[in-house]
Amino acid sequence: MFDSTPVFDDLREESAEVDAIVAALGPQEWASPTPAPGWSVAHQVAHLAWTDRSALLAVTDEAGFQACVEKALASPETFVDDGAREDAGLPPAELLTRWRAGRGALDAALRGARPGARFPWYGPPMAAASLATARIMETWAHGLDIADAVGVVRPPSKRLRHVARIGVRARDHAFGVRGLTPPAEEFRVELAGPGGELWEYGPEGAGQRVTGPALDFCLLVTRRAHRDDLALHADGPDADRWLDIAQAFAGPPGAGRPPKGDAR
Template sequence: MADPTPVFDDLRDESEDLDRLVAGAGDERWELSTPAPGWSVAHQIAHLAWTDRSALLAVTDPDLFHARAREALAAPDSFVDRGAEEGAALPPGELLARWREGRAALDAALRAAAPGARFPWYGPSMSAASVATGRLMETWAHGQDVADALGVARPPTDRLRHVVRIGVRTRDFAFGVRGLPVPGEEFRVEVVAPSGALWAYGPEDAAQRVTGPALDFCLLVTQRAHRTDLAVRAEGPDADRWLDVAQAFAGAPGAGRAPRTATEGAPGGGAR
């Protein structure tokens, strides 16, 4: 079993980068609108805080998590927004402290988890490493929304390898959640990391291929940019279709983002 410590460390570092971004923004900028319709910077951080605490509950008290998950899934269209609204109503300093406390507790719980343990979630159960990987993907994606709202360009890091991996692994889910036939053959995915390394998945001789910068692939699979604004390329009809429907997050299909050319350079509405 691979040592999960590197992904725990990467989640910590990704969260700290976003923490520095919002902590230095000034309280008034927490009210700025982000590309997610109806969500401010405060909503984005509140959502991360809420989800971190949900993950902490799954790790430390699975029975209580199951009970709360049943309540949440009874109203799937509102529970995410409700959690974000409640947190966003807090003063920025209090919300920031709540997020810091929750993610520190989750970090400690994941590091203390027994090898091989699995924890419930809103979909299939997950290992401690998978919980951390999912949290990193969400932290990076919602951090992108925050950066867009603040007008900040974030330098990409090789922590994106975790987002790429989720994006590749959720290929079949992205087709299935839209009622589309799942391709029967594996794809080859080759993306260039921020460091210049090549990250590759799937058979080298696959007919269906996706290539491009890792950053652009991550923006695509988290639906933070439209494919026409990205340097991700497909070879083969199924791979091309995947670039239209890809999503690394669970739940219903996201609306995605409109092309920048259609919105005069402004970010479009889309997935939360």
């Protein structure tokens, strides 16, 4: 049986690293703008807190989570921003306490989940380990926005493997959410991990492939950087198209980040 404990541990570690950054900030720094237009550091933390609460509902209260889904369906373009605004105006200490409490409750619920259980989400239902993987992806991405806002450099860690994996698995979703037919064939994806190791996905003999640094791939699929600024290479027209639209998260794609050389 698959042991989910290491995934839950990685989520706890990823959250703790972001927590350490924001806990050291003064009140004015919580208002610092991040690369996400209109979002301050407080908005980023509030979004993480809100999404952790949503995940906790998915694990413990399916009816309560369904109410969240209905809100999302009613306003698909704004519900993420609306969720961030719920807590963003709280005093920083209170917001941080709320995030810590929520993610602690989620950690306990995931670890106590019945083996084999699947839980609803904004995309397909997920097992506890997959839900934790999704939380790692979002925590890393929003933590990166926070770090960029306050001038902190976060070196890549082995936990990026979770982000890369969900990015690869979400390939068909990236096509489908844009009304495109996903390619019939699997791609080969080969990524250089932060320690120099090779992370491999898909059949070795696939006719289309993507290669490059794992960090760059994770930046791409979380839409934290434009493809033009990344050292990723595609072989094959469908793989090349994928690098233009890849995303690791459910919901609409959003505008993404412009190239660094774009003055707009």
